Structures are given as C-alpha cells and as structure tokens.
Amino acid sequence: MRDAPLYLRPRADPPLASLLENAPFLHSLVDALGSPLNVLLPDVVARNAERFLAVYRRHHLAGRVYFAHKANRSSALVRRLAACDPAAVGIDVASLEELRHALGCGFTGDRVMATGPKDPEFLWLAATVGATVNLDSVAELDQLAGLVRQYGSARTHVLVRLSGFESDAGPGGAGTRVLSRRSRFGTPVAEADELWAALERHADSVELVGLAYHLDTTGLEEKGRALERCVLLMDECRARGLAPRAVDIGGGFGVGYVEDAGEWERWTTALSEAVLGIRPPLTWGGHGYGLRNEAGTVRGTAALYPAHRTTAGPGYLDELLSRPAPVLGRAPATLLLEHLHDLYIEPGRALVDQCGLSLARVLEVRPMGDDPGRYLVRLGMNAGDVSLEEHGVLVDPVLLPRGGPQHEATDGRADHGADDSVDDSAHDSADGGPVGVHLVGNLCLEGDLITRRLVFLPRLPQVGDLLAFVNTAGYVMDFHAHHAQRQPVARTVAVTEDGGTWRWCPDENYWPITHPQGVPS
C-alpha cells in the first residue's frame, strides 16, 4: 500500500476556476494553436490592481500601483492596465523594449517608471516621454542629467533607489540589527549625502520626486525598517530644500500558489524525511531542493518559494503598512499619511496573480523501469515554457482529460487512435486511481524536467490529455522561454468570459475595447 498522494493542488479563484472547468474550450485552443499555449485573463489584472488600491484607500493613502512589466511579456495585460485610472495605475519598465511596449499599449510617459539597469537609449527615451526614472546610482544620475541637458528634454522626474539599510547605523532605538541579503542595485544609505549633493548639482535637469527601495525578502520586519528609514530620509531631503513626495517600496508582495496549507505542510515534511532516507525520494534522483543529510541531521535551507501563503499580495501590503515601525513606533501607513507622502508600489507576480495558465499536451506515458508504480509523462513543452523550477515554485498541474472528465477512458483513445500500446498497459496497471508521475519536457536533454518533483495526479494521464499549469502569468509563463532545438515557443491568447461563454483572441490582437470573436449580439 502506497502513501496517500502528496498533492500540491493549485489555488484557482473565479474566473480562472471556471475557465479550468471548460476543458473542451481549452482543448480546442490547443488543437488550433499548438502545445504549449499560454492563456491570459486580462480582466483579472485590473481587478488585482483595484485590490491593491483598496488597501491604499483603507489607509487613506494616495499614490500609484506600478505593474512590474518584467513579470510577463503580454500585450493584453499591459493594454488592460493602460485602461485603468491613470492617476492610480502605472507601469514599471526595466528595458528599452519594455518602455516602447508600454507606450505602444497606451501608457502615457507620465505613468511610466523606468527601473533596472539602463543603457543611454533607454534613459533618453524615458526622459523624452516624461517618464519617472528610478535611479540606481550617482553615475546613472550624472548620465541622465547629461542627456537631459544635451537634448533639451524637460526636467526629468527621478526617484533614487536606496540600499544597504542593514549596515546603516541610522537613528537609535530599533535595538536589534536586522540582516539583509546583499543587493547589486541601489545606492547605499551610508552614501546618501553624496547622492543629495548630486541631485542639487543637477537640479536644472532633474527633480527628485521620491525615495525608493526594493528588498528581495518575504520578511516584513526588514521591509518595515527600510520604509521607516525612507520616511526619515525624506525629511533629510526636505531640510536640504529638495521636495520629494513619494516613497516607493518596490514589490515582493507574494502569491499563494497552493490552496491548502495542510498539503504544503505534509509535502515539506515529507521532503525532510526523504532527505533523511526515512521515506522514498519525492524527487527525480533524490534531489533535496537545497536540503542535505549530514549524519542523520537535515542541513541547509530549502530553496523553495513559500507556495502556500496565508497573506500575500494586497493582504501582505496591508500587513506591512499596519505593523508598528521600530524607531517612530507608528505604523508605516500612518507615517506616510502624516508626513503627507504618496506611496508607490511595483508588484509584478502579485499583480498578475490568477491571470493566466499554461497548457501542455500529453505526448507519451510510460512506466518507469525501476519503479512500476511511477510513470514518465512527456509533455509538448519544456522547462523553459513553465519555469516553475527556476523560481522554486512547487504546485501541481490540473489534468484536463481529452473528452472531459465524464468520458475520460474511451474518448481520449478514440481521438488519438489508441496508437500507443505502452499507454494501454500503463493505464491498466494504474487502476484508475492517483498516481505519481515525473513530468518531462520535449528537449533532447537529460535535465529537461518540467519539475524535479514527483507529481501526483488523480489518475494516470493519457496521450492527448492536457495538463494545465495554473497561475503562471507571473514570471513562470514566458520569462525563460527559448527557441532551443527549434521547439515551438508558446503562443499566447487572451480570453474573456461573456455571459458564461469564453471567447479568445491572440494576445497581440487584444485591446481593452475588443470583443473577441466579434461583438456579442
């Protein structure tokens, strides 16, 4: 008797949940457009922006939500956001092409924030269209100011990204020292004086509108400290005659991928046990995700995204804004409000939560030689098409049988001519119940595993079935997609629900006013 299946079933809220129930529609899309296929729900991104803004309103805060474009290349998502309230929703672009894309999708320059590493062309276009430039360093400021002077652009709005809050002595009273991961971005707080001097030097060409930070951590404590430090530094700027009005706290609000806390807890416990050898491996080749066994003790840290989150996205922002700051003792939301500062945030993953899924056709099902209870399932996609492993995200795909769940056994085979005898024997031995499978990709490469994890599915898939990877719009869908071996890169479609009917159009053809497949009568 095997253990109960260690599911990590995905969280799917409406309307994504109802899309998943419409297997015939999703099958018809893959039949027409091929596997893999990305499906996006542009209306959900607007709803998510509204949820973040509701947190602003609860705390009476003004400011903007900037979508971190790098989370997804889609046009539909960017165009849908461009149609939101211009005063409340903007876009954060991290390359020249992202900037061009945002402008082409309808964002005016004043709604754009340029971040990340910047080449001169990117800086020039940002300055020329009136975007806000989120500066990484004094050198970048010098370069921007030079371009503005040389090409006569208007005075450019800038934020300065700060870092190194950990080693910053700052005002006393916080008591303890909170360590942070080192970042390659931003100007250390310890060198702020140099930064203020440079901003004053370039006052003819740039105007400081705010201070920014982005910390790569889930820790509220670290972020709360940085936020408070920025409020204190804003005052330092004002005392010098600069007039910043916004604090930009970056992104990193998180997404809950796995619905059930119990499943996540059981699986992670089982991983420790598997690493210790108390139970059979849960992964390809006994991979420990960073955990290792040293003399019967588990060492190391699991390099896993916390896939079940009790608070994520807008809820996480609310919590960050509500917990008392260490020095001034008041909640960050109160500090921002009392100091009359605006709040900028740059959610990526959290803003496209529940905005899409990635579909792959099952191409082959084969029992594993050494363990007849387990199967290799080969998909019409590769690890680059759903970069779950790249981000340490562990979550199950949803099995969408060819003929729908009610006539799964025979229809699938009829459609595909039952041409796979291995599949037949496989199905017999799996007796229709839950089964552990290894999902492998379409590359001629040992390492092309969709996930290293042994995935449990409610029954053995058959050739022609679809697997739907849910909630892939943030970084998972196209961030790492590539053309290796000339395998097809996924097409992307935008879908909308209209009175119970799902309609679709290619991502590039979607506009917020589009009625896919014609205006409904």
Next chain:
Amino acid sequence: MRYDSITEAIGNTPLVRIDPSVHGLRNIDLFAKLEMLNPFGSVKDRPAWHMARPHLEDAAGGDGTVVELSSGNTAKALALLAGMHGLKFKSVTNRMRVPEIKELLLLLGAEIEELPGQSECLDPTDTDDPLTRFHQALSEPGSTYLHTDQYFNPRNVEAHAAGTGPEIVKDLDGRVPDWFVACVGTAGSSTGVARVLREHDGDVRVLGLVADKSDFIPGIRTIDEVHQVGLFDPATYDALAPVTSQQAIDGMVTLIRRCGLLSGPTGGAAYQGAVRHLTSVDAELDGTGRRQTAVFIVCDRAESYLSYVRQRRPELLGRPRRGHSPSSLSGDEIRAEGRAVDIDGARRWIAEGEPRPLVVDLRGPHAYAALHIEGSVNIVDELFEELVRPGLPFSKRTPVLLACPVGEKSLRYAALLSRMGHPDVRSLAGGIVAWRDAGAPLVRE
C-alpha cells in the same frame, strides 16, 4: 542558602505533584519538574552554564563574544553568564517573535542579529543561505567568537543527564516514572533525561511534543525543524505528538489559575500534551489496581509572554477601559455630532477668530516637526486619547480646531469633545493633506 556565585543555584529544582482534581487522571500521578525556578528563569540555565563554562573560564576578561542561535531562554542565560565573566553575548536568530523577550535580552546587554527573511524572487542555485554565512564567520581566522552551538553540542544533553534526570529519580524515591513528557526544542532536556531514566529502567516511555507545523510555541520546534537539530534522535522518543499554541495557552492557564504554577506557554504545552496522551492510558488502567507516575517539564515562566497571549487569546487579558473614548461613538454619531470646517473657513478662523482657536495637530511628533500649521500644538493621537479619557483637557471658553492627516480621526474627536460638553470644537475637513493641497502654508521646525 548561601552561595558564592549565582551559578551554584542552577539545578535542584522542585518536583511538584499536580492535584488529580485538576488533570482528572484517576490512576496516574502527574508531577511537574519546575525548571522555571532556575535562577535565570528557565530549563536552559543548565545547558547554557554547562556549555559555556569551559569557554568562559578560558576567556574571562578577554575580548571574546559568546554567540548562539537563540531567540529565547538560552540567549537569556548566556547573556547573563557572559556578563558575569566580562564578555559580550550575541544572539543570532531567525526572528524575534516575542517582543518582551527581545527587550529583555537588550536589557541584559545582548546584541541581537536577525537573519534575513526568505527571498521573494528566488534563485534556487543560490546556496549562500544566512546560516552558512553565520558558520563561516565563526570559523574565520582570528575570530573571537565562542560558539556554544546548542543544537549540536553534546554538553547540552550532558547537563540534563547529570542534573535534571537524576534529580527526578531521586525525588521519586529512586523510582523511575512510567512516563516522561518533554517539549522538543534543542532536544537537550528530553535526550538527557530519557538517557538517565532508561539506564535505571528500560520500561520508561518518553513522549516528545513538537509544535503544530503551522503554529508557533516558544522554545518548541515543529516536526520539520527537529530534523535540523543535531541532538535530535527519533529513537529517544516512544512517540512524537504535535501541540498547538491554543493548547499550550490552555495548559498554561490551567497551571497558573489552578495549580499556582506561573508557567509559560512551553510548560503549558507539556502539561496539555501530557494529559491528552495519558487520558487513554488512564482509562486502560481502570480496574487493574495499578498506578503509574508521569513527569513533565515546566520550562519557564509566564511573565514574558503577555503579548503572545494577547495576540492569540485577547479575552484572557482584556477588560474594557472606562472613561471617554472615541471608539465608543458610532459612525452615525460622529457624523451627527462632529463639526467640521473647510480649509478656507479654518484659515479665516485662525486669522480672525475672537478668540482664535487652539489648533491641535494629532499627528506623530516627527511628522509634525517636518511640516505643520503655524502656531499649532502637537498632541499625538495616542496621547490625546489618554488626555480626554478622564475629562476635557481644555477650557470650554477656548475654541479648538483639531487636525489630523485626512480629517477622519479629528472628526471623531470633535464629536467626542462635543459630547463631553465642549461648545466649539471643529475638525479640519480633509486634514493636513487637504490643507497642503489647497496651497495653505505649512512650516517646519
């Protein structure tokens, strides 16, 4: 009892029988080993002293720093021991989850370093986890760190094998209890005591309690976390069972309110876990005429966990406060009784009023210092709430203009002060934000 050093007072803690009418077990005598009565306040005094002693005696008066991964009682004991020997103590911890303990450690002179949270934008190939860096720093040449290493140091176990275990046997007149129940943190106490008890009598059963995985109980690890403890050996325990923070608080309240034992949540968890497990054993003993004995550890005291309790069971601490409070007013009452004045009206009132109003800015002092209405006084809302509770803090003849960031809190207080009998108190509509947006002047100190 006279001692030359407080360290001599470590150990020899009482073993106290729990009244059967409290736990309801008919055939089992349940004893609490009161480790909370150690001089620094917890069971960790024993291993802290035993582990640190060789380091401290070598390094006394030097410039060394005792360092340990601890956010609780071990840190407390080590901070005191280091201080006695003229050394510094640094605690490295994932998160200080109990604020009072953080403040207590700072009072004891400890330096606290909190490790960074998990990466949000994860790079699975990054093997540079914060603990690895911590261990690298310890082993750098010239390091003056004295690492007690409580999760791996066999002296942690020895402290209990030499002290806690034999004391229990002695106090039970040389008999070994049938059951020993301990919460598993570093696994030091359970491993050390279990070893001694088994040497005396192989029939003793050992129950280890772990925290429910999604929960947090101070000093107890979850089932995953115990696997990361070098001293943890599953063979030590006949059974491992989870307890929740709610059960821990239930147990703590029972020990405090019915047994006179000022136990913290860890002791509460041990009591509740013991009674839960022993209830079925007790039923089997009915009618056999046999009696059994069980011992659990009360790890530390209650006082440091008030915020822990407040967060999870506010009703245990809460009593409504008396007096005037803005929270007593409903939204309708605030709208009906609170008067507001718009920015232009307020500016005229301040400039031309007879008499001019007292302008009270309810924002925090730092925000006030940065920008405020000229001539206003700053009474931060928390303080203002206390000021108005017993009665009006200003004369009824002085008109008052209240200002907050957006005019919400100030309207609430305007309604409250009107209800308390003040004839002319008004709220600045839209607050300081609207004042700024209207271009009205703000000054800085």
